[in-house]
Amino acid sequence: MNSIKKDNTEQKIMDAAHAVFLEKGMDGARMQEIANEAGINKALLHYYFRTKQKLFEAIFKRVIKHSFPIVSKTLLSDIPIREKMDLFIDSYLNLLSKNPFLPAFLLKEIHRDPEFLANVIKGSGINPDKILTMLGKEMDKGNIRRMNPRDLITNIIALSVFPFAAKPLLSIMLFNGDQKAYKIFLQERRETVKEFIFNAIFLK
Amino acid sequence: MNSIKKDNTEQKIMDAAHAVFLEKGMDGARMQEIANEAGINKALLHYYFRTKQKLFEAIFKRVIKHSFPIVSKTLLSDIPIREKMDLFIDSYLNLLSKNPFLPAFLLKEIHRDPEFLANVIKGSGINPDKILTMLGKEMDKGNIRRMNPRDLITNIIALSVFPFAAKPLLSIMLFNGDQKAYKIFLQERRETVKEFIFNAIFLK
DNA sequence: GTCTATATGGCGATAGAC
């Protein structure tokens, strides 16, 4: 009975904290707001997680473990590179569409506490080296234009992430603040980003 | 005599605030740290700028006016599109190399106060519409591959800015935290980014 | 486990002497 109650409350706190932290970041988030969102009071937050820092770390790990593997899995599967790229960009942009706050959140925390970030990533089963060698092999086979594989990864992530991270600025600069138009723009980029990348890396 | 002293102090404050705000952002910056950096005390900051908000706005305007025009000027000059792109990317990456905190700073403030950002940008003489029509004309002439000009602008900015904004993450993921290697990587991107973009937009 | 009330500390801002 107690344990059921505990699980429920802990879950409510996690979900509330997840929502608030993702939107506001560690510094911008308020324990009061998380408590409100969870339908409890501040003291209970500390009862379950002791400090704001520990609560944040729990959420951060959850976010990383939930986000990164989804997109990196495709990259090591055994299908032709063009389809692989297609699938990867699809699943990546899909993830971002469902979690539009993710890019800004990660960028903030990247600068707030890089060491912690490094530890969480290392513990989440991501293996950049494998991806880099995979890309190198495709270049050796002449399937994609020769370039620094690190550039290629960086470019794909940049083209996918940046429009979400810079949304408020770009919607003003490119669409005079029209949010609806920007949403359509992001939607269409699911295809146009692929075209751009494919033109850049595949030999005609 | 008073006026000389005033100018000196005000300038020292501006420079100190510039350094601190750019690294920490509005929320992360502390008036105490700015005072230390300027070699004065907190009270004097308020004497000159009344509030932290007003001090920040002064710095923010200075940053925008100093950064944006430099890169946008090239885009409306009357030279062939390939050279124009070349020059633009050069000057852009040059600006970022000299101000590596700029991308993270702008991204933070983009989300903190979009309305203020919009006003400052509008007042800084940037004209996105002119750039968009310029790109459209080049496409009409068949000089560059046809695409949404907004995508093209977004992509160029993304490819330039993102590696600076995500530096702590990328240096871990791609170089196991080796800062020196990452610096070389950024340096080499001055050329590789251009190649990537040119392959994507120019017809062979 | 959950609540109310309160302690503790940090930071922006002000008062007032010089």
Added chain:
DNA sequence: GTCTATCGCCATATAGAC
């Protein structure tokens, strides 16, 4: 103009009743 001392607020964290 510049300083020291202090106010007032807000946010995290804890004490203690239920």
